[in-house]
Amino acid sequence: MRGLYVQMRDAVPGLTVTRAGGTTEDVLGYVVVNRRKGEVSWWRIDNLHPVTDLDGAAERITAFMAESTAPDRPGSRP
Numbered sequence: 001m002r003g004l005y006v007q008m009r010d011a012v013p014g015l016t017v018t019r020a021g022g023t024t025e026d027v028l029g030y031v032v033v034n035r036r037k038g039e040v041s042w043w044r045i046d047n048l049h050p051v052t053d054l055d056g057a058a059e060r061i062t063a064f065m066a067e068s069t070a071p072d073r074p075g076s077r078p
Helices: 054-068
Strands: 004-008 015-019 029-034 039-042 044-050
Touching: 004 054, 029 054, 039 054, 044 054
Parallel strands: none
Antiparallel strands: 004 015, 015 029, 029 039, 039 044
């Protein structure tokens, strides 16, 4: 999906996101749905999007992951 691999794992209360073909060691982020608040959050608490717009949330998460892994960004992975 959108060049990312999304997976549910028992050890994490949400979804893990890696690049397509990545391993569990290549996890780029975590996505959690808070049904009570009606929000999707990822990586940090301030990354929020309403669950009523999952396509918009997917676009924002994809953009965040692309920015977070850019080769010129400090701390990014090769």
